[in-house]
Amino acid sequence: MSSFWSGWIIILTVGNILGCVWLIWWTMRRRADESAQGDVTGHTWDGDLQEYNNPLPRWWLWLFYITLAFGAGYLLLYPGLGKFGGVLGWASHGSMYEGEMAKAAEKYDPIFKQYAAVAVTDLATKAEYQEAREMGKRLFLTYCMQCHGSDAGGSRGFPNLTDDVWLWGGSPEQIKVSIANGRNGVMPNLGLTPEQVDNLTAHVMSLSGRDVDAAKAEAGKEAFMTAGCIGCHGMEGTGNQMLGAPNLTDNTWLYGGSPGVIKQTLTKGRAGVMPAHKELLGEEKVHLLTAYVYSLSNK
DSSP: OOHHHHHHHHHHHHHHHHHHHHHHHHHHSOOTTOOOTTSEEEEEETTTEEEEOOOOOHHHHHHHHHHHHHHHHHHHHSSOBTTBOOTTOOOTTSHHHHHHHHHHHHHHHHHHHHHHTSOHHHHHHOGGGHHHHHHHHHHHHHHTHHHHOTTSOOBTTBOOSSSSOOSSOOSHHHHHHHHHHOEEEEEOOOOOOHHHHHHHHHHHHHHTTOOOOHHHHHHHHHHHHHTTTHHHHOTTSOOBTTTTBOOSSSOOOSSOOSHHHHHHHHHHOEEEEEOOOHHHHOHHHHHHHHHHHHHHTOO
16 A cells, blocks of 8 residues: 555544544534523424424433544554554464464364365265265355355356256366366357347247247247357257356256346346355365265255
């Protein structure tokens, strides 16, 4: 952080604290023409609705002051004012943090290493590895639930991990690659006319047996063959896991299967990103997380 921005942050922060102190003092000070506490102020609405002078209790006012004093004290002792590190010299990457991480590694790394030597299919299915699955679940709830949900059921744009529908493959090896290296799925804008989009939408819906206009679906089949769709989804629309291209015949939709959503996909494209976790978690934790994810659809 540059000295300019550090100074700017300090000025804004300190100025806001002092401004709050002044505002509380100014609004709560007694004025010369102020009515006695409990008396009417002379303000009247609707003929007989009067305002009384009932200020906040003094202890409530002092809570405001105490809160501001606490904030100022915290910023004096700990980092928070630009580049000023606080008089205690505390840092999240300091010896205390590193010491706690070292203790955790000493306790849990041997367990991760032990399970890393066991096949994913065994960790996922055998009763004696229930503890491993529980550890994998905790990893999932920490790093994966934000997108896939706590129950791994997914949401719009984020795959359901509990079924047997996989964009990039559901084998242990493929799941591990997805977790470790991440995935980037791209559905391009095909540059079609509105009529072609309508027809292609009908054809795509027909692939999963849904009721559509037969004439439009037939016309859309030609667009499916010529607009580049078969390059990813195949002649029959069954998809290609090597490319992350979904199967269009199973009536399972990542972004939604309504005509409007399908048209939006065809006209605007889609770009799905699964971030890589190898550097964050390491090989052994990725192995354990793979086993848990694999167990969700192989119960």
